Amino acid sequence: MAGKTVLILGGGWGGMALAYSLRGMLSSEHRVVVIEKNETFALCLSNLKIMTGGWNSPADAQRQMSKMSREGIEWVHEEALKIDPVTREVQTETQTLQGDYLVVALGASLNPGAVPGFDEAAHNLYEATGAHQLQKALKEFDGGKIAVVISRMPYRCPAAPFEASFLMDSMFRERGIREQVEITVYTPGPRPMAVAGPIVGDALLGMLAEREIGYGGDHVVSSIDPESRTMLFGDEEVSYDLLVGVPPHIAPQIVIDSGLTDSSGYIPTHPQSLEVLTDVENLETEYTGVYAIGDVTTITLLNMMPLPKAGVFAEAEARVVAQSIEASIAGKPGTLGYDGLGACHVDIGGGLAAFAGGNFYASPGPRITLEPPSARYHQEKEEYEQVLDAWFVR
Numbered sequence: 001m002a003g004k005t006v007l008i009l010g011g012g013w014g015g016m017a018l019a020y021s022l023r024g025m026l027s028s029e030h031r032v033v034v035i036e037k038n039e040t041f042a043l044c045l046s047n048l049k050i051m052t053g054g055w056n057s058p059a060d061a062q063r064q065m066s067k068m069s070r071e072g073i074e075w076v077h078e079e080a081l082k083i084d085p086v087t088r089e090v091q092t093e094t095q096t097l098q099g100d101y102l103v104v105a106l107g108a109s110l111n112p113g114a115v116p117g118f119d120e121a122a123h124n125l126y127e128a129t130g131a132h133q134l135q136k137a138l139k140e141f142d143g144g145k146i147a148v149v150i151s152r153m154p155y156r157c158p159a160a161p162f163e164a165s166f167l168m169d170s171m172f173r174e175r176g177i178r179e180q181v182e183i184t185v186y187t188p189g190p191r192p193m194a195v196a197g198p199i200v201g202d203a204l205l206g207m208l209a210e211r212e213i214g215y216g217g218d219h220v221v222s223s224i225d226p227e228s229r230t231m232l233f234g235d236e237e238v239s240y241d242l243l244v245g246v247p248p249h250i251a252p253q254i255v256i257d258s259g260l261t262d263s264s265g266y267i268p269t270h271p272q273s274l275e276v277l278t279d280v281e282n283l284e285t286e287y288t289g290v291y292a293i294g295d296v297t298t299i300t301l302l303n304m305m306p307l308p309k310a311g312v313f314a315e316a317e318a319r320v321v322a323q324s325i326e327a328s329i330a331g332k333p334g335t336l337g338y339d340g341l342g343a344c345h346v347d348i349g350g351g352l353a354a355f356a357g358g359n360f361y362a363s364p365g366p367r368i369t370l371e372p373p374s375a376r377y378h379q380e381k382e383e384y385e386q387v388l389d390a391w392f393v394r
């Protein structure tokens with residue numbers, strides 16, 4: 001059997017998990033090539049730890065991709081510029097690479113410019129540098145109004161902005177100044193983590209209320225004025241002293257330019273096989289051997305909402321695609337596909353986390369439960385970062 005080439009486009013959470021799995025499954029005659037513009041890797045959830053001072057700086061959370069523990073992965077540290085899904089070719093700044101299999105794992109890009117004033121006014125929780133600036137600002141903050149603003153849906157990790165507000169609540173309680181601080185989360189969604197359904201959403205609203213954290217649902221920010229420290233939600237003006245922001249997300253430009261996105265703005269992807277779809281209604285594709293995983297995809301659930309964008313899904317999808325590619329190369333039957341199971345730990349500060357999990361592919365919609373906060377769930381959340389000890393050597 002001639003050696004095959006698997007091209008993985010993007011070495012973030014999903015691409016990294018895929019490269020690691022696949023390299024462990026395929027013999028050395030087959031190539032695993034990752035095209036990734038960055039040379040360092042970090043789990044985005046570290047931003048919360050940077051915010052609270054658990055990591056002193058962004059560098060503490062980063063690992064060098066060259067120190068990946070599995071040998072035999074080829075790294076191309078260049079910006080990918082063009083994808084041809086028919087020929088499975090990817091053009092970078094200096095070369096054109098061609099794969100027998102192509103997996104698009106380019107994530108979602110941030111587009112703060114879509115909200116006038118965001119860049120100047122907000123501490124961007126979704127960038128490690130923004131989380132670091134926020135760490136400093138929170139240390140100096142001694143009272144006033146903190147607004148956490150989710151600009152647009154969908155965004156990565158539906159829980160993260162709520163976790164940020166719980167963690168700030170906990171920090172100010174520890175400092176004994178909680179009564180001087182007002183914290184409010186504003187979001188375009190009706191309920192927190194709306195895809196998980198009303199029971200989970202209402203439980204989270206209860207947890208926010210218990211901690212006197214305000215909630216502004218159905219609030220779409222239209223502009224922010226850094227001078228007057230005010231935001232406009234349509235006609236409603238809201239003032240703040242410190243602004244924590246989640247910028248609008250968008251598919252990476254290369255994905256849009258390559259014609260892979262649909263009206264959702266992301267790549268329509270088969271819920272089980274993770275193949276890139278060309279006919280969404282009939283779940284069919286004209287592209288052979290082309291997959292997409294993680295935040296760059298859109299997978300429509302039975303309640304017509306998209307599967308949330310989170311690393312746990314990217315990683316689970318990576319495992320399915322690794323098995324499918326291995327089976328295809330070996331000429332074996334494929335796998336059953338992704339089962340839609342997923343979970344998230346919601347850090348609420350004080351060494352506690354709640355746990356939301358279940359089947360996102362259930363009918364008529366996701367069947368998700370929220371387990372109350374415990375130290376055990378917090379410990380499990382901390383253990384996410386242990387994946388880095390498997391993927392990288394120090």
Ligand SMILES: Cc1cc2nc3c(=O)[nH]c(=O)nc-3n(C[C@H](O)[C@H](O)[C@H](O)COP(=O)(O)OP(=O)(O)OC[C@H]3O[C@@H](n4cnc5c(N)ncnc54)[C@H](O)[C@@H]3O)c2cc1C
Nearest residue numbers: 010012013014037044045080106107157294295310311312
């Ligand atoms: C504050 C915060 C907290 C979070 N907490 C959690 C959590 O607790 N649990 C959880 O499951 N998820 C969490 N997430 C979400 C999680 O980080 C993402 O869902 C996950 O990283 C998605 O993986 P991905 O591989 O699809 O994309 P990414 O990890 O974003 O990777 C995409 C990669 O593609 C590269 N790339 C993009 N364009 C190009 C190009 N043109 N050429 C070359 N390379 C390119 C990027 O550099 C990047 O490395 C959190 C996110 C944030 C921001």
